Structures are given as structure tokens and as C-alpha cells.
Amino acid sequence: MKALTVRQPWASLIVLGVKDVENRSWSAPAGIIGQRIAIHAGKTHNGNEFRSALITARWGGLPGDDEPNNTMRWIHAWWANRDLPYGAVIGTAVVADCHQCDGGCSPWAVRGRDWHWSLTDVTEAHDPVEMNGRLGLWEVSTHG
């Protein structure tokens, strides 16, 4: 399975099903569209990204009332970000689509030149598997 390294808190927001778009400067390879990829949480983070995530969440990036559990988990993750997993594969997602647009596709999409990787059908790993991340899409060995 291919894996994508994403910094926290974005990685956890993806596998919780909160953040449905990953912004990248490069387009997803055609062969990965419709495929499931592993989401790897990078080892580094900075406070500005946590602040940015919280602002996006407040401005409409959180799912509706049908997802109160995810919302509570996200709020918890924000207040205690040291508890987020780092340097590990924390779940998977299907790359449903990759496109460029004005940012209207999702509250999490960055307006501009970035490519929007639409992620669906996420799963969260019960036991994150620690490993080093890499740039780009990289191959991760999975347990069966």
C-alpha cells in the first residue's frame, strides 16, 4: 500500500473523517485515484498549524451534529495535542479524486495553486504502527 506522510494535526483530522481534503503542491498519480492509501503522521509539528486547524474547524470544517464523537475527539486532540500519535501510520483513506479549484470543494481546501486530494472512506488504526515517513508517496508494508 502507498503511504502519505502528513503533519499533525492534519493527519489525525483526516483519519477521524473531519478533514476531507489534503492540499499538496503536486497532483496525485493517476494510478492512485480510487485506491486506498495509508496516512502516516509525521514526527514534527508546530503550533501555527494547530491554530490554523482550529480556526478552520470553527469556520465550518467540522462535521455536523451527526458526528459528535469525532468533534469531541478533535477538541480533545486540540487541547492535549501531545497525545496525538507522531511518526506512525494512523489509518487509511481512499483517494477519491484529485483536482485544482478555487477552494470551494471543502472548508479544508486551500485556495490557490495546490492540488486537492479528496479523501473518503477513512479508517483509523487502533494501534498506530511506528515508522519513519518519507516525502511523496511511499510504499508501506502492511500486516496482511
Ligand SMILES: [Zn+2]
Ligand atoms: Zn478543490
